Amino acid sequence: MVSIRDRTREAVRAELAKAVLEVFLKRGYAAVTVDDAAREAGISRATFFRYFGSKEDVVIASVESAKIDYLAALRDLPEGRRLSGWHLVRAAIEPVVLTATSEPERLRARLRLIASEPALKRRLLERRAANTEALVAALDEHLGDTVSARVLAAAGLAAVDVAWEDWAPREEADFRAIVDNIFERLEAAAKR
Incomplete structure (x- = not known):
């Protein structure tokens, strides 16, 4: 406690x-x-x-002050509906999307600052481990497969990083649209 x-x-x-x-x-x-x-x-x-x-x-x-409760986001999903791993990851990161859409200017400025300093980028990557473990735990509860949860969490957070990199420099960019597009592509690739 x-x-x-x-x-x-x-x-x-x-x-x-x-x-x-x-x-x-x-x-x-x-x-x-x-x-x-x-x-x-x-x-x-x-x-x-x-x-x-x-x-x-x-x-x-x-960055740490805005901790994400991935499991809470997954609890809000409709019961009885079977979702793919990518759909689960996308649902789990909805709080990230909400933060980006509610404070876009502040978040863009912080991302630009981090991107401009190699030491900050390194430190943030080190902190990624805690986020990955939290997402793994949330996904594992739904999937019952720790290995798949680990792979999906690592790949899903890397996909969010790609979205941040695409979104931060473009004032007109829509973070939700970028994230949704990335996860639609991942879902489509998984079906091939």
């Missing part, structure tokens, strides 16, 4: 990450020092390091 103190700390950390991330987005990640970021976010250097080990940790914390 997570204590109130731990929940409070995580809430403060998420709020600080959001504030510092705004500084990075406004001025550029490489151009901002830890001291600059802390000052502009209205905190001390000591407070910065109480919650984050580095500038990279701020960006990763901003």
Whole structure:
């Protein structure tokens, strides 16, 4: 069980990450020092390091604060209907699609920031393991086949990455349409 103190700390950390991330987005990640970021976010250097080990940790914390409950998305599916693995993955990532469509400008800016810094891209890929495991657990509950769940989760999250890369640089792009198109292609390829 997570204590109130731990929940409070995580809430403060998420709020600080959001504030510092705004500084990075406004001025550029490489151009901002830890001291600059802390000052502009209205905190001390000591407070910065109480919650984050580095500038990279701020960006990763901003991504982690939006945890996805894949299993909840799958629970909303109609009972008794047999869906393919790709349909299950697509249903599980609906919360990701909803986030992208509700905050497109902010999300695009964050994705561009991450794409511009190799260290951030690396750190985000390291964090992917936790997302993959959460999606595997959700899919395995529906499929009853851990190996298939692992393959579908890894491939499905890679497909979402392709969608992010296609969507982020194009202001007029529709994330939902891109994701749906990718998963329709995967479903069609599986039937060949």
